[in-house]
Amino acid sequence: MSTDGPAPVSRDERRRRTEAAILEAARALFAETGFERATIRAVATAAGVDPALVMQYFGSKEKLFTEATRWAHDQVSVLDVPREQVPAAALADLFETFEGAGGRDGAVALMRSCLTHPEANRTLRDDVMCSVASGVADRIGGEDADLRAGLLAACVMGLGLSRYLLRIPAVSEASRADIERLLEPALRALLGPPDRPAG
Amino acid sequence: MSTDGPAPVSRDERRRRTEAAILEAARALFAETGFERATIRAVATAAGVDPALVMQYFGSKEKLFTEATRWAHDQVSVLDVPREQVPAAALADLFETFEGAGGRDGAVALMRSCLTHPEANRTLRDDVMCSVASGVADRIGGEDADLRAGLLAACVMGLGLSRYLLRIPAVSEASRADIERLLEPALRALLGPPDRPAG
DNA sequence: GGCACCGGTCAACGGCTGTAGAGTGAACTC
DNA sequence: GAGTTCACTCTACAGCCGTTGACCGGTGCC
Numbered sequence: 001m002s003t004d005g006p007a008p009v010s011r012d013e014r015r016r017r018t019e020a021a022i023l024e025a026a027r028a029l030f031a032e033t034g035f036e037r038a039t040i041r042a043v044a045t046a047a048g049v050d051p052a053l054v055m056q057y058f059g060s061k062e063k064l065f066t067e068a069t070r071w072a073h074d075q076v077s078v079l080d081v082p083r084e085q086v087p088a089a090a091l092a093d094l095f096e097t098f099e100g101a102g103g104r105d106g107a108v109a110l111m112r113s114c115l116t117h118p119e120a121n122r123t124l125r126d127d128v129m130c131s132v133a134s135g136v137a138d139r140i141g142g143e144d145a146d147l148r149a150g151l152l153a154a155c156v157m158g159l160g161l162s163r164y165l166l167r168i169p170a171v172s173e174a175s176r177a178d179i180e181r182l183l184e185p186a187l188r189a190l191l192g193p194p195d196r197p198a199g
Numbered sequence: 200m201s202t203d204g205p206a207p208v209s210r211d212e213r214r215r216r217t218e219a220a221i222l223e224a225a226r227a228l229f230a231e232t233g234f235e236r237a238t239i240r241a242v243a244t245a246a247g248v249d250p251a252l253v254m255q256y257f258g259s260k261e262k263l264f265t266e267a268t269r270w271a272h273d274q275v276s277v278l279d280v281p282r283e284q285v286p287a288a289a290l291a292d293l294f295e296t297f298e299g300a301g302g303r304d305g306a307v308a309l310m311r312s313c314l315t316h317p318e319a320n321r322t323l324r325d326d327v328m329c330s331v332a333s334g335v336a337d338r339i340g341g342e343d344a345d346l347r348a349g350l351l352a353a354c355v356m357g358l359g360l361s362r363y364l365l366r367i368p369a370v371s372e373a374s375r376a377d378i379e380r381l382l383e384p385a386l387r388a389l390l391g392p393p394d395r396p397a398g
Numbered sequence: 399g400g401c402a403c404c405g406g407t408c409a410a411c412g413g414c415t416g417t418a419g420a421g422t423g424a425a426c427t428c
Numbered sequence: 429g430a431g432t433t434c435a436c437t438c439t440a441c442a443g444c445c446g447t448t449g450a451c452c453g454g455t456g457c458c
Contacts, residue, residue: 015434018436036236039415039416041414041415041416050436052419115310115365116232116311116314125365125367147369147370147373147377148381149369150370153361154360154370158356161356163353165314168328168353170329170332170345171349178343179350182391186385190382248405251407
């Protein structure tokens with residue numbers, strides 16, 4: 001309580017901290033109630049600042065939301081594994097996204113608002129689902145590759161929705177291992193028969 | 200075009216018709232934009248009446264929403280088929296719910312709002328998902344029956360979400376038959392090994 | 399034919415929302 | 429140490445929302 005010194009926080013540092021606090025509060029509130037019900041006033045209160053400061057930092061509620069739900073493409077492992085490991089990797093990616101160290105609020109916030117907020121809808125469909133499904137389809141191959149990949153993505157998203165958003169007890173309270181054990185074989189069936197390079 | 204007569208609509212008949220028109224408009228708007236963004240004024244305009252009349256008929260926006268998204272338990276066939284037909288019946292129920300003759304807007308409206316509206320959330324989780332999953336679990340049997348049923352419900356809901364709400368192209372534009380052909384075997388894998396009556 | 403009823407409309411209120419602009423005091427620069 | 433910058437706050441506005449109560453006119457009943 002003495003070695004801390006007189007709080008030598010520079011102006012830049014303060015700005016970075018409050019911006020992070022606002023972003024964190026926004027993520028939490030967007031995740032909890034969705035875009036429409038989360039108000040800038042509530043975000044500001046949670047972050048301990050004035051509502052006008054939120055506007056000053058992010059320009060508008062829309063831009064705040066976009067910033068708070070930015071999707072990181074690079075933490076998707078399903079695009080980097082051989083065909084047979086796609087189902088397991090897809091599940092691992094889901095668990096990592098929603099239970100990993102990096103705050104899960106951003107993902108929940110995007111998903112929470114994806115049915116009522118036009119841009120969240122577009123982002124989740126195009127930048128997440130279609131983008132991933134397209135890569136998965138390449139690994140699956142065959143005539144129905146696109147549909148198979150789409151159905152796989154749909155099932156994984158259904159799991160995420162049930163477990164983290166709707167919180168259906170049987171799915172929400174199950175262990176990650178149990179879900180992988182039961183669901184991975186089912187997703188594997190979506191891949192279809194093993195590769196046949198030509199045909 | 201002449202035998203119609205001078206529109207002999209009684210007062211009761213008029214009331215029933217306008218109430219139905221309001222309900223239909225509400226379903227359509229709730230389905231399109233969700234509970235929060237759909238306004239009573241917009242519903243009234245779409246139904247061709249005054250906003251105050253909507254209040255007079257349904258009491259509040261909440262009650263209007265509840266009425267517009269009432270869930271009919273009786274059209275679920277998955278609870279009336281033997282174990283091996285559960286996956287096919289679950290898919291048939293989904294297609295019937297969202298593409299059947301009885302307006303699909305009610306189902307879309309409930310689903311559209313299930314992530315942001317507390318009561319829609321509760322209804323979809325408890326009255327739809329848990330209720331159905333519980334019945335399915337009974338048919339599946341075994342140690343993990345509840346989780347297996349929950350995962351099956353999650354996958355089917357993921358399909359519905361991708362096809363009718365997010366409209367992911369690969370899933371949305373596929374034929375019902377193709378989806379059944381590819382997804383039914385996968386869902387069948389969720390049932391686990393065939394019944395073993397004791398054990 | 400007079401009267402009560404009721405489907406329907408009009409105008410308005412209070413509250414909440416996103417947003418804008420002026421102002422303030424402490425941290426930085428020279 | 430004076431002047432500037434900038435994080436931050438206060439106050440306010442305009443618009444939209446759900447909701448209400450008074451009012452109007454045709455319909456049904458005696």
